[in-house]
Amino acid sequence: MSLAITKESRLNIRCDIHARQLLEKAAAYAHVSVSEFVLSYALASAQQVVQTHESITLQPTDFQNFLAALDAPTAPNAALMRAFERHAAQVRQ
Numbered sequence: 001m002s003l004a005i006t007k008e009s010r011l012n013i014r015c016d017i018h019a020r021q022l023l024e025k026a027a028a029y030a031h032v033s034v035s036e037f038v039l040s041y042a043l044a045s046a047q048q049v050v051q052t053h054e055s056i057t058l059q060p061t062d063f064q065n066f067l068a069a070l071d072a073p074t075a076p077n078a079a080l081m082r083a084f085e086r087h088a089a090q091v092r093q
Contacts, residue, residue: 013038 015023020034027037058066076084 011039 023034023038027034030037032040
């Protein structure tokens, strides 16, 4: 038994005739519709862009330094204490 996925949103794009013909040719080679072809490649590209902007990669020594800093936090300075006080005052309101 297969579950059908309901597609609730429509996305319209405009392109020139040459772009359309190229997309149709590529979709035909992939044996999918133009919509399926565009959506699958757009999603793959979108995932890569989001991952690039939302992930952090550290060298092993930098990662060890990061872990050490988490294990030995420094005492809050005056600016941080003022920020805590401002936050507490705003949250009480």
